[in-house]
Each structure stands twice: as structure tokens, then as C-alpha cells.
Amino acid sequence: MKIKRIAVTGGAGQIAYSLLFRIANGDFLGPNQPVALHLLDLPQFEGALKGVQMELDDCVFPLLKEVKVGSDAEEVFGGVHYAFLVGAKPRGPGMERKDLLADNGKIFVGQGKALNNAASKDVRVLVVGNPCNTNCLIAMHNAPDLPRTSFHAMTRLDQNRGVFQLAQKANVHTTEVTHMTIWGNHSATQVPDFLNAKIHGGPAVKLLDRKWLETEFVSIIQKRGAEVIAARGKSSAASAANAAVGALKAITEPTPHGQWFSSAVYTENNPYGIDEDLVFSFPCRSKGQGDFEIVKGLEIDSFLKEKIAITQKELMEERDLVRGLLK
Ligand code: NAD
Ligand code: LMR
Numbered sequence: 001m002k003i004k005r006i007a008v009t010g011g012a013g014q015i016a017y018s019l020l021f022r023i024a025n026g027d028f029l030g031p032n033q034p035v036a037l038h039l040l041d042l043p044q045f046e047g048a049l050k051g052v053q054m055e056l057d058d059c060v061f062p063l064l065k066e067v068k069v070g071s072d073a074e075e076v077f078g079g080v081h082y083a084f085l086v087g088a089k090p091r092g093p094g095m096e097r098k099d100l101l102a103d104n105g106k107i108f109v110g111q112g113k114a115l116n117n118a119a120s121k122d123v124r125v126l127v128v129g130n131p132c133n134t135n136c137l138i139a140m141h142n143a144p145d146l147p148r149t150s151f152h153a154m155t156r157l158d159q160n161r162g163v164f165q166l167a168q169k170a171n172v173h174t175t176e177v178t179h180m181t182i183w184g185n186h187s188a189t190q191v192p193d194f195l196n197a198k199i200h201g202g203p204a205v206k207l208l209d210r211k212w213l214e215t216e217f218v219s220i221i222q223k224r225g226a227e228v229i230a231a232r233g234k235s236s237a238a239s240a241a242n243a244a245v246g247a248l249k250a251i252t253e254p255t256p257h258g259q260w261f262s263s264a265v266y267t268e269n270n271p272y273g274i275d276e277d278l279v280f281s282f283p284c285r286s287k288g289q290g291d292f293e294i295v296k297g298l299e300i301d302s303f304l305k306e307k308i309a310i311t312q313k314e315l316m317e318e319r320d321l322v323r324g325l326l327k
Contacts, residue, residue: 003034003065005120007080009111010087011039011069012048014234015128018241019084020052024061028082028245029252036066040076041087073114080119084244085111085139088129090235097130097187097225098318105322108135112142121146124290126248127153128240132186133264133279134318140266140279141326150290152251153264155182155190155281157236157243161224162192165217170199170207177204181283181298182221182262184311185318190281191307192221196298214303254288260295261285271296274308278315 006023008016020037022028029035037056041049049069056067070076077083088104091097107129115123123146127136136153140146159180167174179198183191194213197204205213220227228236250261264281267274271294274280283295300308319326 001032001034003036004029004082005036005038005080007038007040007077007083007119009040009073009083009085010129011052012041012045013086014237015086015240015244017052018238019086019244020056021059022241022245024056024059024064026061026063028249031063034063034065036068037064038076038078038080039067039069040073041069041071043071046071073111074118077111077114077118080115080123082248083115083119083123083125084128084248085125085135086128086244088135091130091229093226093229097132098134098314098321100130101134101318101321104129104131104135105138105325108138109142109325112139115139116143116145119146122290123150124248124251125151126244126251127151128244130186131318133281133315134322136264136279137277137319138322138325144327148266148268149292151266151279152247153186153279153281154240154244154247155186155262155264156247156250157240158182158186158190158192158221158224158281159262160239160243160246161221162194162197162217165220166194166197166199166204166208169212169217170204172199176200178259179283180262181260182281183304183308184281185315186264186281187311187314188222188226189307189311189314190222191304191311192218193298193304194218195301195304196283218307251284251286251290251292252288253286255285259285263292265292265294270294272300272308274312275316278312278319280312280315
């Protein structure tokens with residue numbers, strides 16, 4: 001089998017320290033797909049990157065055929081088929097993710113350009129670095145030769161968090177919770193959709209108290225990232241890496257019949273009337289190899305509608321803040 005080349009930015013950071021080993025172990029592309037890892041970090045972290053490379057070497061992963069490290073984005077992105085854009089500052093206690101925009105937004109100008117110039121033309125990109133929706137918008141605007149549908153921002157961690165909370169409340173295993181949709185921004189305005197979620201194949205709203213769903217459930221998911229930071233002193237890392245693997249895997253593999261997953265994607269021609277030229281989380285399904293569509297026709301009641309309008313407004317405001325970085 002031909003090697004698949006996978007870039008991970010922020011290679012010396014905490015998410016990468018979990019993500020790289022999962023990819024090398026075959027958790028992303030499966031047990032038969034040989035991979036090469038291309039790691040990017042800032043020049044001052046090249047030494048740390050070399051340490052990560054040594055550790056990857058010492059794991060003797062059967063699927064890992066090559067590890068490249070560097071601080072030149074265009075060099076590192078050469079020929080990559082997948083790119084996990086993780087490298088960016090994390091927030092600290094008391095901050096919102098959009099407070100990172102001034103520092104992190106500009107990273108995605110250079111990385112969008114570098115992907116445009118050096119990556120494989122069928123590259124699939126997952127933006128993890130926060131605020132991930134708007135960073136993703138910046139990257140795609142700066143990669144004019146790549147289809148905008150090749151870019152995703154990660155709301156998979158929010159989806160997983162939603163699954164866990166519903167399962168815990170209903171006292172069932174997480175595998176019994178499906179169709180968990182996140183609408184909008186990976187932020188405190190995100191909309192975890194309990195209306196369309198299913199437990200044991202039936203509506204979650206039939207099993208759980210609507211009041212709890214509308215108040216506590218929504219709030220727990222919206223604030224879970226901040227809660228982890230308050231408890232750990234650092235933002236989520238292993239669960240973020242796990243979600244990143246799940247997010248790109250979902251796009252790469254055909255979605256089982258009747259299911260969907262959440263991913264933040266470009267809003268052009270979206271079936272829910274969301275403002276164009278945003279990166280917004282929707283229910284998506286994949287035909288495999290990165291060919292996905294937004295799932296149409298989900299019920300949106302007045303509660304969800306109001307919340308979706310709020311998250312849309314926030315994304316429009318973030319876009320206004322980065323106008324100068326968009327093409
Ligand atoms: P970290 O500080 O441990 O690591 C970030 C790494 O990125 C560092 O090694 C840093 O040197 C590197 N970096 C910074 N600028 C870079 C650039 N221009 N090019 C390449 N590398 C660069 O942070 P972390 O905990 O790994 O988190 C990374 C990002 O992911 C943060 O923005 C965090 O908020 C975000 N995050 C998103 C989600 C999500 O669900 N979307 C979940 C968790 C974390
Ligand atoms: C998360 O949701 O855990 C990440 O986006 C990190 C953060 O800042 O909350």
C-alpha cells in the first residue's frame with residue numbers, strides 16, 4: 001500500500017504528544033495503511049520536536065515508515081494527504097477561545113498558503129487550534145487552489161462530550177447514544193442538539209427530562225472545555241487528540257447508513273440558511289475519502305433556532321475581527 005503522509009502542527013505540544021502515537025499505531029487510517037508523519041513547530045521548539053521524533057522511533061510502530069520534523073510550513077507540508085492543524089496557543093482560566101484570535105489567527109494565513117503550495121491537491125485538513133472555526137475560515141481563504149470542502153474545524157470533542165453526558169444521565173453505555181449533533185461554533189455559544197439525539201435508537205427527549213436537557217445539559221457541554229482547564233490547569237489534550245482521530249476518520253470512512261457526525265464546515269449552499277462564508281458545525285455524513293455532505297432535514301424547534309442564531313452571530317462577529325486576514 002502507498003504511504004499516506006500526515007502533517008501535525010504543534011508537534012511539540014500536549015495534544016500532539018497523544019495524537020502522534022495514536023496515528024502511528026493505526027488508530028486513524030487502520031491497521032494496513034503505512035504512514036509518514038510530518039511534524040511542524042516553531043523554530044525554538046525544533047529540539048523538542050527531535051525528542052518526540054526519537055520517542056516515535058523507539059516505539060517501533062510497524063505502520064510508521066518515516067518521520068519528518070521542521071519549522072518551515074511549506075517544507076513540512078510537502079505532499080501531505082492529511083493535515084491536523086493543532087499548533088496554536090491554548091487559552092488559560094477565565095479566557096474565551098475567541099480571545100486567542102489576535103495571536104492565533106495569523107498562524108492560519110501562513111499555514112493556509114503553505115498547504116495551498118505544498119500539500120497534495122486532495123489534502124483533507126482538520127483545524128483544532130482555537131478558535132478553530134474562524135482559524136479554519138482563515139486557512140481556507142488563504143488556500144485558493146484547494147476546495148473549501150477540504151477544510152474542517154473540530155467539534156468532535158463537543159459531540160463526544162454530549163454523548164457522554166446523555167449516556168450518564170440515561171444510565172446507559174455511551175455506545176447507545178447516537179446522532180449527537182453540535183451546531184455552530186466550538187465555543188460557549190455552541191448548540192448541543194438533544195432534540196435529534198438518540199438513545200437506544202429512539203429520541204433522547206423521550207427518556208430524559210426536557211428541562212434538564214435545555215438547561216444543565218446545554219450548559220455542561222458549552223462549558224466543558226473551561227471546566228477541564230479549571231481542574232487540570234491546562235486544556236484538554238488526550239480527549240482532544242482522541243476527537244481529532246475520530247473527526248478525520250469520520251470524514252475518510254463511509255458513514256454507516258442513517259448515522260451522522262458533527263463537523264464544522266464551510267457554509268456555502270448549506271441547507272439550514274446559515275450565513276454564507278462561515279465555518280459552522282453541522283450534522284455531516286461521508287461517502288468515504290473525504291467526500292461528505294451536510295445532512296438535510298433535521299428538526300429545528302424554536303429553542304434550537306434561537307440558540308443557533310446566537311452562535312451564528314458570534315461567528316459573524318469573529319469573521320469581522322479577522323476581515324484583514326481573509327481573501
Ligand atoms: P500546547 O501549547 O501544548 O501546544 C501548542 C504547540 O503549538 C506548541 O508546541 C507551540 O510551539 C506550537 N505552535 C505555536 N504556533 C505555531 C505555529 N505557528 N506553527 C506550528 N506550531 C506552532 O497546546 P495544546 O494543548 O496542544 O493545544 C493546541 C491548540 O488546540 C490550542 O489552541 C487549544 O486551545 C486547541 N484545542 C482545541 C480543541 C477543539 O476541540 N477544537 C480541543 C483542545 C484544544
Ligand atoms: C476544549 O474544548 O477542551 C478546547 O477547546 C480547549 C479549551 O480552550 O476549552
